[in-house]
Amino acid sequence: MAVPATKLKEKKEIIDVGLEEGAARLTYERIEQVINRVITAEMAARMKVYVDTCIHCGLCSTACHYYLSHGTPEWAPVGKVKQTMWEILEKKGKVSPEFIKRASIIASTECNVCRRCSMYCPYGIDVAYIMATVRRICHLLGVTPQYIQDTAHSHSATMNQMWVKEDEWIDTLQWQEGEAQAEMPSLRIALDKEGADIMYSVIGPEPKFRAQLIYQAAILMTAAGVDWTMPASPGWDNSDMAMFTGDFEMMGRIKRTHFETAAKLRVKKIVMGECGHAFRSVYDVGNRWLGWKMPPIPVIHATQFYYELLKEGKIKIARKLKEPVTLHDPCNIVRGRGLHEMMRYLVNATCENFVEMYPNREQNHCCCAGGGVINCGPPWKTKRVESNSIKAEQLAATGVHICIAPCHNCHGGLEDIINTYKLNMHTMFFIDVLMKTMEIPDALKA
Amino acid sequence: MQGIYEFVRGPLLWLTFIVFIGGSLYRLISMYYLLKKKERWVFNYMSLKYSLRSILHWIIPFASANMRQRPIMTVMSFVFHICLLVTPVFLLSHIVLWDESWNLSWWALPDWIADIMALVVIGACVFFAFRRQILPEVKYVTSVADYAILAITAAPFITGFLAYHQWIEYRTMLILHILAGEAMLVAIPFTRLIHMFYFWFTRAYTGSEFGGVRHARDW
Structure with missing residues (x-):
């Protein structure tokens, strides 16, 4: 007997042991105590001004690749803030363990803190900072996805x-x-x-x-x-x-x-x-x-x-890559450091045929892997890839088979997107390109 | 009736200005002290050049990518804010009051233009209210307070328009108009209408971070 289409579409809830066990250990008192400590000791004028200024206009929505890929309001930057920080502040920390678990999922797996929404908000509200603060609260409560928590443990050890x-x-x-x-x-x-x-x-x-x-x-x-x-x-x-x-x-x-x-x-x-x-x-x-x-x-x-x-002429290019290439602008070195024009100089110096993807430079869509999202590991992979169909469209529109992405997380994220959406493309670092082209x-x- | 009128345009108006100016100053100064106390580092990153660069790109229509992607919203917000600020300041009837009380006067808008501008503000508020209903991403984050802010903003213009045309009993409408205007001014420091002042600072900070540290454009 055929399974009804709606059944097939139903998503299984993702089980992450870090979130499940972390939330199970929580009590209402502890949540309230930790949140109030963060509110009084760590949050100050910036958070207050951001929350008081936001006019709830929704203009940040189309900045977000999650929103552009899913199209429903809970994925919009302001939608995520509503589900997390507004609630936390409104209830003054009187929220449930289940709420904290959900907040951790939103902040850790539904936001790459890529800062594109800051560029779309008329006030320039730093939504990434708000999401990072939600993660901070979840961390202090011990409710962080297991895989990324493991890498944090590795750092500490x-x-x-x-x-x-x-x-x-x-x-x-x-x-x-x-x-x-x-x-x-x-x-x-x-x-x-x-x-x-x-x-x-x-x-x-x-x-x-x-x-x-x-x-x-x-x-x-x-x-x-x-x-x-x-x-x-x-x-x-x-x-x-x-x-x-x-x-x-x-x-x-x-x-x-x-x-x-x-x-x-x-x-x-x-x-x-x-x-x-x-x-x-x-x-x-x-x-x-x-x-x-x-x-x-x-x-x-x-x-x-x-x-x-x-x-400075310290390296010279002997032969340029003949195949057409496109360039993915990573958030953290473009919105984070404005290296986009230098990267274009590099592409043009090493490749004969450079095809821009649109939008590009500071406006580029995030790979959906950065900000720790890919580090939340295999349980979240499908969601991460499905949440960036807009990137697949953007890559496909270039019609090329090589995408230069000078960032590790972008590499991982883009490869997953390329494989899932069958884009017949592969990613390269600049150093890969240089190895093929330099004298x-x-x-x-x- | 005359008594009420004298009261709303006399003592109540004084009170309104005190609350509006005092409240707004309080919000700004207390925020400054909070910043100084806990996030003092923010000042180190502030840059006049990048603050102005950012502000300019967001007060000039279509100077940001998001504005170009949403032409209707952009036109509506700019027209709305311009009419909202210009109409009350350059309305002949308001200037006459300034002249009577303080012997101050300045250039006035022709009445028919002011009339249209008031309608534009009302129309824009209706547009924003519909937008809140129709667009799912806006509806999702809309609460009663958001409609209340729209109502508070539209009310002085609706009552002013009706008072000017004298379709309904003039005196009552005039008193309602003054009350509505006072309500709006008083609401500014205590609601998200505070964005009128905060805008400049949030933009300046974001502009400074994007320009000075990140060497990137924020529009």
Whole structure:
């Protein structure tokens, strides 16, 4: 017998042990106590002004890829604020464990804190900040999705996101160094070289899953003749899931370790791999928590670094990619650092046929993976991909098969979208493009 | 009747201005002190250049992407806000009152234009009310208070329009008009109408963060 169509469409409730067990431990008293502590000790003028100013006009709706993909009001930024912060403030914290669970789901899996809605609100209300504060409350109550909580635990135990042990880290670097020496015999990944110009830092998943990126970075650094080093001790990981769970104390420890490692090595600046959220944490959020208006040691994102190397002629392009490519502007380095024009310079320098996706630059739609959403893990994957059909449409409209995305989370998120919507596309980092296009000086070749 | 009229345009008006100005100042000053006490760092990020850049892009019609994507709403909001602010200030009958009381006068709108502008404000309020009913994403976040704000805003214009045309008993309508205007002014500091003042600060802050720290456009 056929199953009625409506039955098929019914979604199973997603069970996340972190939320279920966290909520089961809660009492009304504890919720009220924690919320009131956050309201009095942590929230102040900004939150009050945002909540009092919002005129409930709904103009932020079309900023949000969740709303554009689902089309119903509970996905709009203001709809999410209504379901969480308005209720919390109106009831002065007298909300149920079930409410906290739902609030955690909304703030952690239905918002990428991508800040596009700030650009659509006539008042510029920072909805991402409001959602981050909801996450903060949920964190203090111990109701955070399990997978991302696990990465936060990893940060606290190892100072990296992926439970990478110190010897494994060093071993991975030496392994990649050995591999790369087959191509470039004089190549070194200098560990803990004091006084180097640049400290190169990456996110935990690079040694864990994408070690070839370290290989490629070493090739690039050597070809460009850069004086660089990578730390041998904890502090090598610039990523930060604690920032996204609302565990700001932990975020502070991670960032302090990262900056102190760079300070110990007396480098002139930190260059970060192609990651968006880590950049947000080091450049914008973590430094503030530590009391620095701007990062205490200059930090630049890999794309800006490549741009500068190309501009200064330290690397040269031997041949351009012939296949048409498109570029995805990651939130955290575009709305977060305005690197969009530098990235376009890079694309045009390395590719013959560049097809823009629309909207682009600051207006680009988020990948739906960032902001910790992909880190909430497999239970939430289907929802995450279904919540970004607008991205699939945007990618498909370019008609190209290569999408450059200089951000780890964007990569993961876009690959899931590409596979689910069968877009016949694949993603590349800029370093992948450079490896195919840049000139390797003869003297360095094996 | 005369007694009531004298009262609403005399002592009650004074009280209104005291509450409106005092209340608004209180909101702004207390917010400033709260900011200074708990989020002092915000001041370090404020930039005049990027504040003005952001404000300009949001007070010029169609200067932001969102405004271009919603032309009807953009036209309605701009026309509404302009008429709302300009009509009462440049209405001849209001200037006459200023002249009588304070010997102050300035250029006045021709009455027929002011008439149309009042209708525009009323029409826009009706439009916003319908919008709240019709668009699901707006309806979802609309509460009674949102309609109340619209009613408070439209009331001085409805009563003013009726008083001017003298279709209903003039004196009563005039008193109602004054009361409605006073109610609106008093409501500003205590409702979301405070956005009239907060707008400049939220925009300036967001503009400063986007421009100064993030090197990105916020429109």
